[in-house]
Amino acid sequence: MTTLVWRWVRIALPAIAVPLHLISSGDLLGQPDYRHLDAPAQRLITAVKPTPAELRWQQVPWELDLQEAIVAARKEKRPIFLWAAGGRNRDGVPLERC
Amino acid sequence: MVRKVAENLVPVALNANRIPNDDAGRFFRAIMQQSHWPQGIWIASPEGKVLAFNYFQAKSGEAPAQSKARWVQETLTAVDAGLQAFGPIEARRLQVHDPMPDRGCGYCPTGVRLAVYARFLKDGRSDGDPVVDSVTIPADEWKPFGAKDATVGANWTIPETTARRLAPVLSPITDSIYTPQAADAKVAQFQARVQSVEPERIWIRYTGNLESLHYRDGDPKMPIRAAASAEGFGEWDRTQNRMTALVLVFRGSYRNVPPWDQPKGTGGVVEWRLERAGKR
Numbered sequence: 001m002t003t004l005v006w007r008w009v010r011i012a013l014p015a016i017a018v019p020l021h022l023i024s025s026g027d028l029l030g031q032p033d034y035r036h037l038d039a040p041a042q043r044l045i046t047a048v049k050p051t052p053a054e055l056r057w058q059q060v061p062w063e064l065d066l067q068e069a070i071v072a073a074r075k076e077k078r079p080i081f082l083w084a085a086g087g088r089n090r091d092g093v094p095l096e097r098c
Numbered sequence: 099m100v101r102k103v104a105e106n107l108v109p110v111a112l113n114a115n116r117i118p119n120d121d122a123g124r125f126f127r128a129i130m131q132q133s134h135w136p137q138g139i140w141i142a143s144p145e146g147k148v149l150a151f152n153y154f155q156a157k158s159g160e161a162p163a164q165s166k167a168r169w170v171q172e173t174l175t176a177v178d179a180g181l182q183a184f185g186p187i188e189a190r191r192l193q194v195h196d197p198m199p200d201r202g203c204g205y206c207p208t209g210v211r212l213a214v215y216a217r218f219l220k221d222g223r224s225d226g227d228p229v230v231d232s233v234t235i236p237a238d239e240w241k242p243f244g245a246k247d248a249t250v251g252a253n254w255t256i257p258e259t260t261a262r263r264l265a266p267v268l269s270p271i272t273d274s275i276y277t278p279q280a281a282d283a284k285v286a287q288f289q290a291r292v293q294s295v296e297p298e299r300i301w302i303r304y305t306g307n308l309e310s311l312h313y314r315d316g317d318p319k320m321p322i323r324a325a326a327s328a329e330g331f332g333e334w335d336r337t338q339n340r341m342t343a344l345v346l347v348f349r350g351s352y353r354n355v356p357p358w359d360q361p362k363g364t365g366g367v368v369e370w371r372l373e374r375a376g377k378r
Contacts, residue, residue: 032343032371036293036301036331041347048217048365050228059100061195062111066122073108073144077182081107081177082140084130086115088315090274094111095197097231097266097274 062095099174105189106181107141111197120325134371141180145326150180159321162226182378201232203374209237212344214368217354225363229272229350231366233263244341245334246290253291261286265310267366268324268346276354278324284348285309285325302332304346314355326350326366335372342372 034042063069073080085094092098102111102181110126114136117123129142140154154169183188201208202213214231217224235243239260246254269277295301306328316319330346348366353359353376 023318032345033368034345037347040218041329043222044347044349044365045367047219047222047224048367050230054101054228058236060109060111062106062197064197065124066110067147068110069110070122071124075260076190078187079107079149079180080124081103081109082112082129082142083190084112084114085137086113087136089274090115091114098113098230
C-alpha cells in the first residue's frame with residue numbers, strides 16, 4: 001500500500017509542482033514574478049489589479065484597425081459591433097483609459 | 099455577452115475623438131452620424147447601415163451594481179436587435195487576438211509600453227472598478243531603469259523627465275480627463291539600487307515619489323491633486339544586457355475636483371516583462 005501511494009506521489013508531484021511554480025512565478029499569467037516584493041506590496045497588487053472576471057471584456061477579439069474591421073465584416077458577411085467612447089479631447093482607445 | 103459579441107460580430111473599439119480622416123474613418127463616422135450621437139454602441143451592417151444603437155445613461159441615485167446590470171441588459175438588447183435585423187449568420191471561428199500585444203510586454207515601435215493599473219483602496223482592499231492603462235517610455239529613456247554596475251549597493255537616479263511619465267498611475271478613475279499627465283507632475287523622484295547580483299541576473303530595487311496637480315479640462319477651478327510613494331524591482335539579464343522585468347507598486351491618495359476633494363486612498367501597479375508567456 002505504502003509503495004502504491006509513493007508511486008502515485010512520484011507521478012503526481014511533478015505534474016502538480018510545475019504548474020504551481022508557473023502560477024506562483026506569474027509565468028502562466030504573463031506577469032512578472034512578484035516574489036521580490038514584500039508581503040504588503042504583493043497584497044496591494046492583488047487589490048489593485050483586475051480580477052479575471054473584471055477582464056472578461058478582453059476576451060472579445062477587439063479590432064483597433066478600422067480598415068481591417070471593415071474588410072473582416074464584408075468578407076465574413078457579419079455585422080460590426082462598434083464601441084465608440086472618448087470626446088472632450090480625450091486620448092487613447094476605449095480598451096484602456098480614454 | 100462576451101461570447102455573443104465574439105462569435106457573431108466584428109467588434110471595433112474607437113476613440114470618437116480620434117477618428118482618422120481616411121476612408122475607414124469616414125465609414126465609421128457615417129455610422130455614428132446616423133444616430134446623431136458621439137458615443138455609444140452601434141450594431142451596423144458591413145455596408146454601414148445602423149441596425150441597432152444604445153447609449154447608456156447613468157441614472158441619479160442608482161447603485162453601481164444596478165447600473166452595471168442595466169448596462170449589460172441594454173447592451174444585450176441592442177446586440178440581439180442588431181443580429182435579428184441582420185438575419186442568420188454562422189458563428190465566427192474564434193482566433194486568439196490581442197489588439198495591444200505590446201502592452202506590458204516586449205518592445206513597441208517607440209520604446210517600451212508599461213502596463214498600468216490603478217484603483218481606489220479602502221482599508222487596503224479594492225474599492226471600485228480598476229483602471230487599465232499604459233505608459234510608453236521612449237527607447238532612450240528606458241536605459242536608466244537598467245543596471246549600470248553589477249555591484250550590490252550601486253545606486254543611481256531615474257531622470258525626472260522619465261519619472262514624470264508615470265504620473266497617470268496616480269489616478270484611479272477610468273476617465274482620462276481626471277488623470278494627471280507627465281506635465282502635471284510636481285514631484286517625480288525615483289532612485290534605483292542594485293539589490294543582489296547573481297551569475298546571470300541583477301535584481302534592482304526602485305523607490306520613489308510622485309505628486310501631481312492636474313486641472314480637469316484645463317480649468318483652474320477644477321484642481322485634482324494626487325500623490326503616491328512607490329517601490330518595486332527590476333530584473334536585468336547579464337548575458338544579454340537588457341531588462342527582463344519591471345514592477346512598480348504605488349500607495350497614495352487622490353483628491354478629485356471640489357467639492358469631492360476629500361483625499362481617498364489609492365493603489366497603482368506598473369509592470370512589464372520582456373517575454374510574453376500568457377494572456378495578461
